Amino acid sequence: MLPSVRFSRILFSGIALAVLGFPLFSSSQESRKVIAKDNRVFEMRTYYANPGKIEALHARFRDHTLKLFEKHGITNVGYWKPTDAAKAEEVLVYILAYPSKEAADKSWKGFREDPAWHAARDASEKAGKLVKKADSVYLNPTDYSPLK
Numbered sequence: 001m002l003p004s005v006r007f008s009r010i011l012f013s014g015i016a017l018a019v020l021g022f023p024l025f026s027s028s029q030e031s032r033k034v035i036a037k038d039n040r041v042f043e044m045r046t047y048y049a050n051p052g053k054i055e056a057l058h059a060r061f062r063d064h065t066l067k068l069f070e071k072h073g074i075t076n077v078g079y080w081k082p083t084d085a086a087k088a089e090e091v092l093v094y095i096l097a098y099p100s101k102e103a104a105d106k107s108w109k110g111f112r113e114d115p116a117w118h119a120a121r122d123a124s125e126k127a128g129k130l131v132k133k134a135d136s137v138y139l140n141p142t143d144y145s146p147l148k
Contacts, residue, residue: 039099039100039101040097040098040099040100040141040148041097041098041100041101041104041138041139041140042077042095042096042097042098042138042139042140042141043095043096043097043098043104043136043137043138043139044093044094044095044136044137044139045093045094045095045096045134045135045136046091046092046093046134046135046136047091047092047093047094047131047133047134048090048091048131048132048133048134049089049090049091049092049130049131049132050128050129050130050131050132051090053128053129053130053131054088054089054090054091054092056124056127056130057092057124057130057131058092059124060120060121060124060130061079061092061094063120064116064117064120064124065117065120068111068114068116068117068120069096069107069111071114071116072107072108072110072111072114073098073099073103073106073107073110074096074097074098074104074107074108074111075096075097075098076094076096077094077095077096077097078094078095079092079093079094080092080093080094081093101138104138
């Protein structure tokens with residue numbers, strides 16, 4: 001293939017991509033505006049595990065809880081442990097998202113009543129309760145937050 005023909009094809013492909021891709025970009029901008037206008041709320045939860053129970057708590061979340069949250073309409077945003085080694089032995093922090101506070105209440109009710117949750121909790125706590133304390137705070141994103 002001649003270099004000028006190859007260049008023409010590359011140039012045409014680039015122009016076509018720019019023209020055809022613009023509506024896609026425009027549409028993604030519109031979807032961001034829609035996301036920003038909804039009533040989505042977040043919940044930050046901090047669990048303090050009983051001594052020696054943090055690994056069992058992580059296992060319960062890994063093997064059961066995340067799936068059950070999804071089943072009940074709860075969005076798993078992220079799960080963290082502290083960078084401080086001593087705190088990492090007892091603390092789990094996570095963030096969930098819901099379409100609204102009302103949806104959160106409905107999701108938690110369904111989760112708490114789910115026999116699968118009762119079975120997972122009971123099985124994981126045969127050697128004692130995993131969590132000694134749980135803190136929860138519901139959050140609304142600020143107008144400048146990249147995550148909404």
